[in-house]
Amino acid sequence: MNNVCGIELNSFFRLFVAFILGSVIGLERERKNRSAGLRTHILVCVGSALIMLVSIYIYEIYKGQAVVDPSRIAAGVVTGIGFLGAGTIIRGGQDIRGLTTAASVWVSSAIGLAVGCGYLSAAIAATIITFITLALLKWVEHRLQKE
Numbered sequence: 001m002n003n004v005c006g007i008e009l010n011s012f013f014r015l016f017v018a019f020i021l022g023s024v025i026g027l028e029r030e031r032k033n034r035s036a037g038l039r040t041h042i043l044v045c046v047g048s049a050l051i052m053l054v055s056i057y058i059y060e061i062y063k064g065q066a067v068v069d070p071s072r073i074a075a076g077v078v079t080g081i082g083f084l085g086a087g088t089i090i091r092g093g094q095d096i097r098g099l100t101t102a103a104s105v106w107v108s109s110a111i112g113l114a115v116g117c118g119y120l121s122a123a124i125a126a127t128i129i130t131f132i133t134l135a136l137l138k139w140v141e142h143r144l145q146k147e
Helices: 009-031 038-062 070-086 099-116 120-146
Strands: 090-092 095-097
Touching (some): 009 038, 009 099, 009 120, 038 070, 038 099, 070 099
Antiparallel strands (some): 090 095
């Protein structure tokens, strides 16, 4: 990894990519005035990327000295994000709101994990698919419900 002024450029690049990809999803949620918007999605995506970077870093430090499994930290992120997403779900009588927002927070976390481990092509593809799902498929749902 390139080291300039004490900053590993690869890590910085990955965190910046997580910021951009989290922004794409967050802007769409913000545009629809959802409880988890731009900042939430950015923080979840960047935080997940950072946790994955730390997990890989710990693995590199201790490989050969101890049994270290970087995927265990990622599994903890998935569990923790489930609790965060649960906070966006509101039940009022027969209606349940916030499931899509909870899912978008969860997928932002997964995108961040992918970016953190360097799987940028999957992270970008997931961001595009998520954006299309959030921005365009609501229209399809409404059309189907009218039939």
